[in-house]
Amino acid sequence: MKNLLIASTSTVHGGEYLDYLLPTLENHFASCNTILFIPYARPSGISHDEYTEKVSVAFAKINKKVKGLHEYENPAEAIENAEGIFTGGGNTFVLVTQLYENKVMSVLAKAVENGTPYLGTSAGSNITGVSMQTTNDMPIVYPPSFETLGAIPFNLNPHYLDPDLQSKHMGETRETRIKEFHAYNSLPVLGLREGSWLDVKGSKIILKGELTARLFQQNKSPQELEPGAELGDWS
Incomplete structure (x- = not known):
């Protein structure tokens, strides 16, 4: 049975890395001694080692060890044998490129499908969608x-921002960009605001956190989903 936590962000305003999620993660990874960390997204271009060390410091607070996927000679085997997996944020293009180049995208998909506890933040959450x-x-x-x-039957837009009516910024909003996506694609998109996450258990997907999420469907008006809402496939 699939077992995922899919978070918009690793860090909420004023907090330390992963701190707002740690009580939830302690339960999520209760059966795990060591978390396999996928550092491929490299936020701000940091090295895999630097990123893994940052994650290790956070998980030490709940007495979990962390080992980076880049440390293994055979990354596919490491994923197959992982007790739990965390894919961190950064650049999604870099992350996806590395997963394909290391021939582990399908291996990771299979591990998640088979129930290996998975945490994604930002880019690591983006990849749980269909594309x-x-x-x-x-x-x-x-x-x-x-x-x-494709662990969930829709796409995500983490870090979703509502239009700031006081701003003088004249560029496109997130809502505009998602509407552009829907000019060519029918796949639903969930705008996940900071501090929110999805709890996936099997086919059941629940919105967690204190904020609503914004659902976009092709040729429909956007819809606000309340915390605790169960998300469907909207097919």
Whole structure:
């Protein structure tokens, strides 16, 4: 049975890395001694080692060890044998490119499908959708495919921001960008605000946190979903 936590962000305003999620993660990874961390997204271009160390410090607070996927000679085997998996945020294009280049996208999808506890934040959450096409990131590298894990039957837009009516910014809003996606694609998109996450158990998907999430469907008005709402496949 699938067992995922899919978070919009790793860090809420004024907090430390993963701190707002730690009580939930302690339960989520209760059966795990060591978490396999996938550092491929490299936020701000940091090294895999630096990123893994940052994650290790956070997980030490709940007495979990962390080992980076880049440390293994055989990454596919490491994923297959993992007790629990965390894919961190950064650039989704970089993350997806590395997963394909290391031939582990399908291996990771299978591990998640088979119930290995999984945590994603930001880019690591983006890849749980059907495709990465609703990421906010710049295409700084070119992945072999936009197709991702498909662990949930829709796409995500983490870090979703509502329009600021006081702002003088004249560029496109997140809602505008998602409408552009729906000019060519019928797949629903969930705008996940900061501090919110999805709790996935098998086919059941529950919105967690204190904020609503914004659901976008092709040729329909956006809909606000309340915390605790069960998300369907909207087919």
